[in-house]
Amino acid sequence: xxxxxxxxxxxxxxxxxxxxxxxxxxxxxxxxxxxxxxxxxxxxxxxxxxxxxxxxxxxxxxxxxxxxxxxxxxxxxxxxxxxxxxxxxxxxxxxxxxxxxxxxxxxxxxxxxxxxxxxxxxxxxxxxxxxxxxxxxxxxxxxxxxxxxxxxxxxxxxxxxxxxxxxxxxxxxxxxxxxxxxxxxxxxxxxxxxxxxxxxxxxxxxxxxxxxxxxxxxxxxxxxxxxxxxxxxxxxxxxxxxxxxxxxxxxxxxxxxxxxxxxxxxxxxxxxxxxxxxxxxxxxxxxxxxxxxxxxxxxxxxxxxxxxxxxxxxxxxxx
Amino acid sequence: xxxxxxxxxxxxxxxxxxxxxxxxxxxxxxxxxxxxxxxxxxxxxxxxxxxxxxxxxxxxxxxxxxxxxxxxxxxxxxxxxxxxxxxxxxxxxxxxxxxxxxxxxxxxxxxxxxxxxxxxxxxxxxxxxxxxxxxxxxxxxxxxxxxxxxxxxxxxxxxxxxxxxxxxxxxxxxxxxxxxxxxxxxxxxxxxxxxxxxxxxxxxxxxxxxxxxxxxxxxxxxxxxxxxxxxxxxxxxxxxxxxxxxxxxxxxxxxxxxxxxxxxx
Numbered sequence: 171x172x173x174x175x176x177x178x179x180x181x182x183x184x185x186x187x188x189x190x191x192x193x194x195x196x197x198x199x200x201x202x203x204x205x206x207x208x209x210x211x212x213x214x215x216x217x218x219x220x221x222x223x224x225x226x227x228x229x230x231x232x233x234x235x236x237x238x239x240x241x242x243x244x245x246x247x248x249x250x251x252x253x254x255x256x257x258x259x260x261x262x263x264x265x266x267x268x269x270x271x272x273x274x275x276x277x278x279x280x281x282x283x284x285x286x287x288x289x290x291x292x293x294x295x296x297x298x299x300x301x302x303x304x305x306x307x308x309x310x311x312x313x314x315x316x317x318x319x320x321x322x323x324x325x326x327x328x329x330x331x332x333x334x335x336x337x338x339x340x341x342x343x344x345x346x347x348x349x350x351x352x353x354x355x356x357x358x359x360x361x362x363x364x365x366x367x368x369x370x371x372x373x374x375x376x377x378x379x380x381x382x383x384x385x386x387x388x389x390x391x392x393x394x395x396x397x398x399x400x401x402x403x404x405x406x407x408x409x410x411x412x413x414x415x416x417x418x419x420x421x422x423x424x425x426x427x428x429x430x431x432x433x434x435x436x437x438x439x440x441x442x443x444x445x446x447x448x449x450x451x452x453x454x455x456x457x458x459x460x461x462x463x464x465x466x467x468x469x470x471x472x473x474x475x476x477x478x479x480x481x482x483x484x485x486x487x488x489x
Numbered sequence: 490x491x492x493x494x495x496x497x498x499x500x501x502x503x504x505x506x507x508x509x510x511x512x513x514x515x516x517x518x519x520x521x522x523x524x525x526x527x528x529x530x531x532x533x534x535x536x537x538x539x540x541x542x543x544x545x546x547x548x549x550x551x552x553x554x555x556x557x558x559x560x561x562x563x564x565x566x567x568x569x570x571x572x573x574x575x576x577x578x579x580x581x582x583x584x585x586x587x588x589x590x591x592x593x594x595x596x597x598x599x600x601x602x603x604x605x606x607x608x609x610x611x612x613x614x615x616x617x618x619x620x621x622x623x624x625x626x627x628x629x630x631x632x633x634x635x636x637x638x639x640x641x642x643x644x645x646x647x648x649x650x651x652x653x654x655x656x657x658x659x660x661x662x663x664x665x666x667x668x669x670x671x672x673x674x675x676x677x678x679x680x681x682x683x684x685x686x687x688x689x690x691x692x693x694x695x696x697x698x699x700x701x702x703x704x705x706x707x708x709x710x711x712x713x714x715x716x717x718x719x720x721x722x723x724x725x726x727x728x729x730x731x732x733x734x735x736x737x738x739x740x741x742x743x744x745x746x747x748x749x750x751x752x753x754x
Contacts, residue, residue, distance in 0.1 A: 207722075208717075208721060208722065209721055210719070210720055210721040214719050214720045214721045215719070215721070217490045218490065218492050218584075218719075230721075230723075236736075238735055238736060238737060239723065239726060239737060241726075241728075242713065242725075242726045242727060242728075242737070243713075243714055244714075244723070244724045244725075244726055245714050245715070245716055245722065245724035246714065247537060247538055247539050247568075247714075249536055250535045250536050250538055251538060252538060252539060252716060254716075254722070254724060256722070256723045256724065256726075259723050259726070259737065402535070402538050403534075403535045403538070431534070431535065451538070451716075453717065453721065454539060454540075454716040454717040454721065454722055455530075455534060455538060455539060455540060455716075456492070456582060457492050457584065457717075457719065458492055
């Protein structure tokens with residue numbers, strides 16, 4: 171991790187290459203998005219990150235009603251990663267629109283709302299609310315949170331349930347629909363095909379991998395929820411592999427997620443087949459990580475004489 | 490709030506696993522308040538991955554000019570063990586100042602400070618800050634630890650002219666009891682205007698109870714695991730008292746200093 175004192179957003183190189191990418195009908199100025207749940211509602215980072223340097227801001231997962239989340243302890247660090255069981259604590263979609271969206275409206279960066287429900291009806295209702303908000307660019311469907319007892323991942327581990335949910339949401343959402351997949355499945359390509367067939371515009375992956383850590387002195391789980399979602403560089407090779415598999419299975423833009431700390435990490439996902447990436451846990455470690463990655467991608471394109479990100483998507487060479 | 494690279498000015502072992510670290514920082518810390526904290530990189534990642542939260546022990550100024558901040562820490566795990574090995578001149582990523590510190594109110598004159606072990610760290614900064622406003626003869630510091638080696642900053646407090654009550658679990662220094670014994674006795678005879686406390690959660694629970702029994706206002710600085718320090722990860726949730734309703738409080742945003750009655754101990 172490299173930082174300059176006081177961390178000004180790194181200026182792109184003089185003749186900066188074109189970093190624009192398209193996710194369905196959505197055009198992003200660059201492929202670097204924030205991952206849901208790691209960037210708050212955006213405003214938390216405004217003193218630290220030029221929000222207009224980001225490709226898109228994906229805000230904390232929203233439910234119809236405010237959610238209290240899980241009891242503490244909610245996080246624990248593990249080798250090269252962390253487990254979290256926040257349990258989707260959030261202020262609810264209406265409070266988000268009323269109190270947080272006004273700040274984001276002033277920022278010329280697409281806002282993507284991550285949506286979470288316990289039933290198909292809740293997801294569909296959320297989609298309807300989001301669709302009516304002109305200043306929300308797209309919705310990301312969270313069918314992959316491992317930390318809630320109903321809903322969330324329950325929809326993401328079964329191709330039929332995922333397909334049915336996407337069908338319901340698609341009917342209420344005209345905006346681009348991104349479906350965020352869980353890695354906690356036997357064959358992620360089956361889920362990807364199912365949601366693609368129901369009209370998803372893009373697929374983001376991976377959400378966290380279900381994990382567990384135990385304090386051997388007390389013999390208690392380190393998290394009150396017992397299990398949590400593993401994130402950080404520990405999961406990156408799994409995420410890159412899954413992006414590569416899904417890229418070979420569906421003809422949709424893919425957003426790669428999983429332990430991206432640097433531009434080199436992001437490039438692995440792009441070469442594996444991702445059109446864009448989301449940066450998650452890195453925001454906790456270095457609030458300026460996203461913009462450093464944007465800078466690093468530009469430098470890479472220049473160094474390799476590439477005109478843009480599309481020239482690199484899925485361009486994996488043979489071993 | 491600033492995200493910067495801070496240079497290690499010194500990193501001195503104090504014995505028994507305690508260390509006194511000084512970082513040169515930007516002017517952003519000139520306005521840091523007692524009780525606020527920082528998120529500090531302890532080693533180049535990705536293992537350990539996360540920055541660690543530390544309260545600000547004091548600000549370093551030379552000739553009126555801001556120079557940096559001091560941090561007092563105890564080696565408790567891999568992260569702090571790595572931090573203990575940082576050398577003069579090393580540059581560590583630093584985010585801060587963060588959170589809400591101690592709140593000073595007009596009319597506070599008699600002040601009791603209760604510090605358990607490494608919980609002493611923010612209270613030196615606090616006492617230095619409020620010293621001109623308090624009645625020194627009527628105020629007191631209650632320091633507690635497992636043994637003599639855990640009673641830090643005794644000289645600093647004594648130099649500031651307030652009484653210092655020492656307690657240890659093993660009797661190696663001062664009274665053999667928890668600091669809550671002399672604190673309760675003092676509250677019974679001469680209740681203060683406010684108690685400021687920092688230390689283990691068990692201790693803070695007792696201090697909050699004492700404050701409630703003697704109808705004394707009380708602010709506690711608490712610790713929690715956190716990933717970001719900014720209100721983004723929501724990892725540092727704590728139970729609020731009934732008045733907080735159905736919501737969790739978050740140590741990084743709502744604290745780390747809380748009015749004791751706002752917490753559910």
